[in-house]
Amino acid sequence: MKPITGIVITLNEQQRIAACIDSLQRVCSEVIVVDSLSQDDTVRIAKDKGARVLLQEYLGDGPQKAHGVPHATNDWILTLDADERLEEDAVAAIQALTLDDPTRAYRFKRRNFCANHWIKAAGFYPDEVVRLYNRTTSGYLPKKGHASVRAPKVLDTGTHIRHFTYDGLSHWIQRIDQLSTRDAWAMKERGVAPSAWRPALHAASATLRKLILKGGILQGADGLTVTITTAFHAYMKYAKLNELYENENHRNDR
Template identity: 80%
Template sequence: MTPITGIVITLNEETRIGDCIDSLKTVCDEVIVVDSLSQDDTARVAKGKGATVLLQTYLGDGPQKAFGVPHASHDWILALDADERLDDDAILAIRRLPLDNPSVAYSFRRRNFCGSHWIKAAGFYPDEVVRLYNRTTSGYLPKKAHSSVEAPKVESTDAHIRHFTYENLSHWIQRIDQLSTRDAWAMKEKGISPSVFRPTLHALSAMIRKLVLKGGLLQGSDGLTVAMTTAFHAYMKYAKLNELHENERQT
């Protein structure tokens, strides 16, 4: 099997990083953890699992995920988040891949969970994501929020990654608060100006997309939950962008 380096970025993930590293080690020869100066035992747990730990102040989603790549011993990179695990079919698929064409990256179907509940509604499945790529031709875009792998060609494995997205509904709301703050800062750094109308317009657009275009209207409570939380996230990130600009004017 062609050697692969697994890379994970972390911030205060002491309870989850161990299982993530174990998952990566089923197909990877080495694991690199890029830690954003965690205040818990993330780094210690990762080192105890045999991972190489690099400490780096958070640079934004894409740059942080790219930070560990030059330190990898191998050209093939498998990127997971700390709350992701390879399903058995993904492990089998990766072991069977020839990995003889560096221009091809491989995507997986992500199964998103809230607690033990697998959410399939309103675009939450199959949620295709590229996770295996060759660094000589491909890599994460330098976007500070919601980055993705850019590759000359992408092939789907039709295999699965489990994504333990939210511990429960309360955690879901907490994550929206955290991510909307990050998104607002990223938009401000890109020079996006404030707008009274954008929060409402983007929230309505997100609601319509999830309920109608993604079929959430016909998918019961899960469909409605996804639509409502997506709209809330969209509203808050633009409202927080307005707040950032307002605070800057007052200083």
């Protein structure tokens, strides 16, 4: 196996960053933490764990994940979020790779948890993500929300990343608030126009997709929870986009 650089982006992740770095160090020769100016002990903990820390005000998901890549010693890059861990099957699969072909990137399945509860309903599993790639041919798209890796070829490892998505239902709601704000800002940066009907339309579309197309209607309480929260997220990000334009117009009218 060729050497790999692990990259993780952080903001106030003092409770999680140590375990994330430990996970990456099982297969990586170095770990780079790109920190968005945390106000807690994230940076100190990361340095104590042997990671190299780069301080960078948040640029959006894709640009932030790409920021550490030029600083890597190795061409092979493995990215995790601070709330993610490689499971044993993923560690074994990565250790078995020769990594001889730089045009290949590798995909993993995420197991998403709300507290101790693994949520599989309505598309929450297998939730496949590309996380191991060679920077000479592949990389994160410059998308500010929910960015993904573009690569010439993607191979499925069939193995798992454990994602501690939410600490509980209250945290789930808090994250929707945070992420919908980020998404609204990213859409405005892209020039997406405000619309009175988009919030309801996208919420209805999300409900149809999760409840019917993804089978949530047949998956009990988890299916319903995923459907409602996804629709709420969709509604709020477009409602907040409208709010951004309203606030801007109000400032300009003063």
